[in-house]
Amino acid sequence: MYDLVIRNGKVVDGSGLPAFKADVAVMGNRIVKIGQVPESAREEIDAAGKIVAPGFIDPHTHFDAQLLWDGCAKPALAHGVTTIVPGNCSLSLAPLKAKHRMRLVGMFNQIEEMPLKAFKEGVVWDWETFSEYITRIRKGLAINVAPLVGHSVIRLWVMNEAATERTATDAEIAEMQSVLRECLDAGAAGLSTSYVDMDEKLQPVPSRYADAREVDALASVLGEYGRVLQIVPEFYDSDLTIARLDQLAELSLKYNIPTTFSPLFMNADNVDAVNRVMARVDEQFARGARVWPQVQTRPIDISFSFSVPSLLFMRFPTWYKIMRFGTPDEISAFFSDSENRVKLIAEAAPLEGLWPTLILRHVETDANQKYVGKTLKEIAELRKTTPVEAMMDLSVEEGLEAHFLSAGMGHNDDAKVAGLLNHPRVHIGASDGGAHILSFSTYGDTGYLFSHFVRDLNLMTVESAVKKITSDTAAIWGIPERGMLKEGMIADIAIFDPSTIARGEEKFVNDVPGDGHRYVRDSHGVDTVIVGGGIAWSEAKGYQDARGEVLPGVREMVAA
Amino acid sequence: MPVEQLSRVRKSILPQVGDDWSHIASRELPDLSEKDAIASLQSWNLHVYMRAAARMGTGSNNILPSDVIFVEPPLAYG
Numbered sequence: 289m290y291d292l293v294i295r296n297g298k299v300v301d302g303s304g305l306p307a308f309k310a311d312v313a314v315m316g317n318r319i320v321k322i323g324q325v326p327e328s329a330r331e332e333i334d335a336a337g338k339i340v341a342p343g344f345i346d347p348h349t350h351f352d353a354q355l356l357w358d359g360c361a362k363p364a365l366a367h368g369v370t371t372i373v374p375g376n377c378s379l380s381l382a383p384l385k386a387k388h389r390m391r392l393v394g395m396f397n398q399i400e401e402m403p404l405k406a407f408k409e410g411v412v413w414d415w416e417t418f419s420e421y422i423t424r425i426r427k428g429l430a431i432n433v434a435p436l437v438g439h440s441v442i443r444l445w446v447m448n449e450a451a452t453e454r455t456a457t458d459a460e461i462a463e464m465q466s467v468l469r470e471c472l473d474a475g476a477a478g479l480s481t482s483y484v485d486m487d488e489k490l491q492p493v494p495s496r497y498a499d500a501r502e503v504d505a506l507a508s509v510l511g512e513y514g515r516v517l518q519i520v521p522e523f524y525d526s527d528l529t530i531a532r533l534d535q536l537a538e539l540s541l542k543y544n545i546p547t548t549f550s551p552l553f554m555n556a557d558n559v560d561a562v563n564r565v566m567a568r569v570d571e572q573f574a575r576g577a578r579v580w581p582q583v584q585t586r587p588i589d590i591s592f593s594f595s596v597p598s599l600l601f602m603r604f605p606t607w608y609k610i611m612r613f614g615t616p617d618e619i620s621a622f623f624s625d626s627e628n629r630v631k632l633i634a635e636a637a638p639l640e641g642l643w644p645t646l647i648l649r650h651v652e653t654d655a656n657q658k659y660v661g662k663t664l665k666e667i668a669e670l671r672k673t674t675p676v677e678a679m680m681d682l683s684v685e686e687g688l689e690a691h692f693l694s695a696g697m698g699h700n701d702d703a704k705v706a707g708l709l710n711h712p713r714v715h716i717g718a719s720d721g722g723a724h725i726l727s728f729s730t731y732g733d734t735g736y737l738f739s740h741f742v743r744d745l746n747l748m749t750v751e752s753a754v755k756k757i758t759s760d761t762a763a764i765w766g767i768p769e770r771g772m773l774k775e776g777m778i779a780d781i782a783i784f785d786p787s788t789i790a791r792g793e794e795k796f797v798n799d800v801p802g803d804g805h806r807y808v809r810d811s812h813g814v815d816t817v818i819v820g821g822g823i824a825w826s827e828a829k830g831y832q833d834a835r836g837e838v839l840p841g842v843r844e845m846v847a848a
Numbered sequence: 849m850p851v852e853q854l855s856r857v858r859k860s861i862l863p864q865v866g867d868d869w870s871h872i873a874s875r876e877l878p879d880l881s882e883k884d885a886i887a888s889l890q891s892w893n894l895h896v897y898m899r900a901a902a903r904m905g906t907g908s909n910n911i912l913p914s915d916v917i918f919v920e921p922p923l924a925y926g
Contacts, residue, residue: 455865455913483914492912499913500862522895522916531860531916560925568857574849 290329291315291821297335297783302342302759302772304751312340314779317821317835322775331823335783338815341754342773343370343432343780344734345761348518348550348582349721350374350400352381352435357410357801359428359834363731364721366825367791367811368782370818371770371839372721375436376550377520378482378495382421382437383445383467389413392441394488398612400723401596403804410801419474422838429836430824432780434767436518437471439481439506443494451494452487461505468509475838477765478516479506483532485520490612504539511543516765519549526561530568537577546764550582550718554705555698562708569713580715580764583708585737587700589728589794591649591807594619595688596726604635616688623680636676642694643668643675648682650691650796656682664692691796702740706747709737709756715764716756725806732791732809739790739813750786767839781818789813859920868909876919892918 292314298307299322311325344367351361352374361372374380379399384392396402415421418437425433443451446463456464468479481495481503510517517539521532529549536547554562565581572579592598594611601607610622622628639646643665651660659667659682664675671678682690699705708714716737720730734757741748762771769778792810800806817825822833861876873885880888890897896917899910911917 483916496912496914499865503914525895527858527860527918527922528895528916530857531918534857535862535916564925567855571849571854575851575854 290320290325290327292331292333292779292818292823293325293327293329294333294335294340294781294783295325297338297340299773300339300341300751300754301774302755304755304759306751307339312773312781314818314821317778319773319775319777319779322773333783333816335815337787338783338785339750339754340773341368341782341784342758342771343782343817343819344368344757345371345373345765345767345771346719346721346733346757347373347548347715347717347761347765348376348719349730350376350379350396350402350723351433351721352379353396353402353407353411354722355425355429355433356381356412359425359836360430360825360831361722362799362831363808363810365431365817365819365831366814367732367734368784368814368817369431369721369734370780370782370824371432371434371767373434373436373477373765374722375438375476376480376518377485378438378440378480378493379485380418380436380438380441380480382415382418382441383471384421384441385416385445386413388444388448391444391488395440395485395493398488398490398597399485399493400720401599401726402723403596403726403800403802405802406800406804408802417474418471418476422475426838428834429838430819430831430834431836432770432819432839433836434477434765434839435475436478436480436516437468437476438495439479439498440494442467442471442479442506443498447494452491452497454497455499456502461502464502465505465509468506469512472509472513472515476515477767477839478518479510480518482520484522500535503535504542507539507543507545510545514545514766517545517547519547520551521549523551523553526558526564529565533565533568533572533579533581536579537572537575540572540577540579541575546578546580546766548580548582548715548717548764552581552583552708552714552718553588553699554583554701554708556701559704566708566711566713573713578764580713582715582717583705584699584718584720585705585709585716585733585741586791587695587705588697589693589695590697591691591693591727591794593688593691593726594623594683599724599727600694603638606631606635619688620684623684629677629680632680633674633676639676645695646675647693647695648690649693650689651682651686652689653686656685656690702745702747706741706745709741710748710752715761717761725800725804727807729791729794729807729809732811735789735791735809735811735813738784738786743786743789770839779818779821781816782814783816783818785813785815787813856923858918858923860916860918863911863913863915863917868911872911872917872919888921889917889919892921
């Protein structure tokens with residue numbers, strides 16, 4: 289008798305080969321048979337009409353904090369994601385000395401838009417080392433985690449305040465190498481670094497003070513373990529992106545490591561630039577380097593209110609400064625002052641093209657409900673003012689709880705984006721899961737891949753889409769025994785209906801510690817998600833078994 | 849594919865210890881006067897030079913140790 293049999297489904301095994309009808313039997317945490325399974329099982333799932341695929345792997349997330357209060361990384365698991373990679377962009381929550389906690393919280397707040405209150409009320413700070421953090425998140429873990437360690441955090445651990453003042457000495461670099469080894473031994477999947485991010489004081493994050501010598505030394509440690517280097521390049525400029533991917537290629541070749549950079553967006557105005565980047569990627573792969581660009585599936589939609597700083601206003605200093613450093617009362621007063629308004633209106637001139645599409649999506653007062661769903665251009669006409677002034681006035685009237693949505697801002701040319709997603713040297717990822725929670729939903733990118741690019745547009749096959757987010761990802765990241773449905777592999781499985789799988793409508797929910805809100809999307813068409821042989825989530829019963837693991841590195845697996 | 853066969857991209861460097869505009873100018877653009885070389889470098893590297901306005905960087909030198917510094921203008925792509 290088996291523990292679990294999934295019957296009558298169509299198996300898309302992650303290899304990219306055509307789907308086939310078969311049953312899948314599981315014993316313990318492993319797949320033991322794929323084919324005809326006449327034997328009975330303690331639990332059976334009828335998957336008729338559905339696809340049985342390996343669980344999806346999301347290689348770019350920031351669930352570091354959420355995992356401390358939610359071992360399911362909700363709602364990622366319900367979308368079929370069985371493995372996540374947190375710790376991207378130079379930021380992880382370990383190793384972290386007690387004295388640096390608030391500094392790192394400030395960085396997470398600034399860069400990943402995680403609310404300060406969530407850290408204050410949702411986190412019990414009972415770790416310092418990476419190993420202690422891993423022990424901490426293992427409790428109640430329902431999703432697999434392959435965590436990166438952040439370069440900025442290692443720098444802070446070794447150099448303290450000097451981490452954002454200068455290059456490291458030889459002794460400090462040697463100490464960083466030792467700390468990185470400890471993290472990799474404790475289960476880190478690799479190292480992340482950033483060349484663009486700014487901290488809570490709008491100063492460069494620690495990783496940006498590292499010279500090439502330091503990055504080389506850390507990459508050499510990754511080479512000892514064959515682990516991944518992830519970077520955020522200056523993605524707004526193709527020449528800079530190419531220079532960074534050349535830098536990665538040299539490290540990849542020198543130390544025989546996989547590297548990945550994200551994001552890479554395809555917009556109407558940067559098609560040639562992205563083509564140049566991809567041509568360079570192709571050349572570097574031809575040399576034998578591994579430089580995987582990560583491309584997200586969803587278009588860029590940004591929501592905002594003036595109660596928290598928004599990405600949308602980062603390039604407008606007066607706007608961003610008051611959003612970043614002002615209290616709600618100060619922001620309201622600033623918006624109401626006539627002299628400030630002149631300055632703000634002038635600075636926001638480049639947003640002119642947004643007003644006809646920028647929508648008011650939520651208000652608190654009854655008086656303004658009549659404007660919800662209308663564009664700022666329409667609201668301005670009704671209120672006999674300008675769109676930018678209408679935005680400020682509504683925000684003040686709503687105590688800064690007027691929420692706006694700018695949809696389809698980029699990465700929305702379907703044919704061109706599909707061209708990238710199908711590219712053999714593109715890594716599908718960059719969801720940013722768990723981050724930017726007040727700007728957009730970072731959940732449901734896999735549902736969007738299947739509903740939009742596979743089913744609606746027929747620009748990808750379901751087999752190639754599954755391969756891209758399962759076995760390809762496992763191979764790139766060196767994640768052993770996952771990413772394919774094969775006898776002997778660990779049973780991480782997503783069962784979904786290809787005719788209905790989708791991401792749900794974006795909604796604003798109140799489930800963040802500290803009475804916080806975030807944008808999420810429910811899963812549609814996902815039937816059952818299995819992690820380590822246990823049913824972690826099903827549409828019928830919700831969240832169930834918690835068999836998630838912190839995935840061991842290659843060295844540990846070999847030693848075992 | 850040997851590195852020599854990679855297609856030409858815009859030439860850049862990573863800063864060496866102690867580099868500032870003047871050091872990079874004298875090393876990378878020795879045929880220009882220091883003033884012209886620095887002006888050229890700054891115009892080709894607005895992502896670094898414009899940090900002065902935002903008061904970012906290491907003291908009076910706004911070049912970060914991790915910066916990519918272009919040592920020629922953008923190439924003409926066609």
